[in-house]
Amino acid sequence: MKTLSDKLLGGKQGVLGLALLALLIMVILPLGLDIFRLNLVGKYLTYAFVALSLVLLWGNGGILSLGQGMFFGLGGYCMAMFLKLEASDPISTKIQTTPGIPDFMDWNQLTALPWFWEPFKSLPFTILAILIVPTIFAYIIGFAMFKRRVGGVYFAIITQAIALILSILIVGQQGYTGGVNGITDLKTMLGWDIRTDSAKYILYYVNALLLFGCIFLSRYILTSKFGMLLLAMRDKEERVRFSGYDVSDFKIFTFCVAAMISAIGGAMFTLQVGFMSPSFVGIVPSIEMVIFAAVGGRMSLIGAVYGTLLVNYGKTVFSETYPELWLFLMGGLFIAVVMFFPDGLAGIYQKHARKIPFLKRWVAEEKQKQTDAHASHGKVGTKLGAEA
């Protein structure tokens, strides 16, 4: 019988993977990097939330969303609206025509704060909005698509189109959203300056803890019957439907959870980087995040984090030296992974980690235990069968 802790940690192999990742993120990187570089890693780790959501949705559920950037963006914008309002107090904006509203609104001849900005003066509301707005949005899209049994390529294209529409909308509605520049010059959260080094360290750790929280949440979902059903649906959707399950409900729920996880990443991005712009909402970032998940291994939650870190490290190194080549390299990387390593980094690890003798023994012991359990229960089952 699986206990809750077993479910969350994923057995011996899972504990080892989590411990290594925690060691890297919580100890090695903060000790080895200066705050500028660490802040950059923190930014990459916010993308890992999206990669994680894609492992749930795409790797396990077989639902490819090419529009996860919109949820990342919605979470990020919610956070940015709160921070922007705090940065736009009447004293620091007294040179504006209308003091007390965000600067870009003033430049666009707005004279009052739009109604939907008002509630973002409250931090509790903002936090709720970060979690709920993207989820409701995902629910509406999911309901409309999955109840009509739209899936596969069509779903991917539609999510891509919606991400594009959203980014165009944000750019077009300059007065309300800050347009193509996004929402910039964010300074404090409830008076706490988020630009200082100490704040960056704290935000990095908050981000890391939230990321592990999301890994645990995802792992709980995947190890429950729900997770088994996701795999079953990916394989034989009809069979699941004709076993008495409303398949669309399961897809909608997964899409909503994936949206919420992405949004948390977006909000942490805004806090650590200090701005949010439409360039994180549209098609290109959405597809990049699919590549992160693919490189890490689309079935592996932990792999998604490594994939994100690795690709972004590559991006930083290569785009500094060969900026115009980077996009080609990224495309090539994606093709190579799909063709030669369909299970990504996690697949390579799985294949080779087994060869390390002490690991091999450790994992084998556990496997044996499981088989023994079935064998002994099998006998019980036989007895029951005979009695009945």
Place this chain on the structure above:
Amino acid sequence: MSNTDFILAIEDLTVSFDGFKAVDKLNLYVDKNELRVVIGPNGAGKTTVLDLICGKTKSTSGSIKFKNKELTKLAEHEIVRAGVGRKFQTPSIYENLTVYQNLEVSYPRGRSVWGSLLFKRSDDVMARVYKVAEEILLKDLLDMEAALLSHGQKQWLEIGMLLMQEPELLMLDEPVAGMSAKERDQTAELLNRICQNRSVIVIEHDMEFVKKIAHKVTVLHQGKILAEGSMDKVQADEKVIEVYLGH
């Protein structure tokens, strides 16, 4: 239509695909605990009838009553929950999951989103999985990935997945296709065992197999019933010999 004692009562059922009537004013009644075999030439509408009953295809007109409950308006999963199980022609199992997981996923508890998140592998679930696994002769292969099973074992596994749900009406589309002679015999025994307390509809071409299991045979032709009755009666029928069995 008034209520009846039949477990399944199909009346005036018609489905038309762009004017072509695959099933044409069909009337079919199945008793409780009956094992009915449906035979007929290719394109007779056999599989379409099963599709209509389980909701995969929507009827153009007519009614399907299961325990006097109208099925034509229900969604697929609601029909399953009412007690109708369907096995597809090609074995439809979850290749990535183990035999154990295939059976457990089919257990009729935790069918909602939240129910499945909170589902616990309790003793009664395990006992049921082991019992069904024994019934379908896969007791020793519980930890095997389903993709590695032989074709015949996959067919059994799918039947087992349906048994997990304890349906009152079980519909099997060519359950012995691609099986060896020995496997056919074992499947015939299995079907005779499981129809003790439920009704079963089987579509089959193999006449030897049909003889072993059928209580009553229905012959379909061009979406209509050509003949119905015991195996001997049907085999002697002139029209049946003409269109299906051959001289």
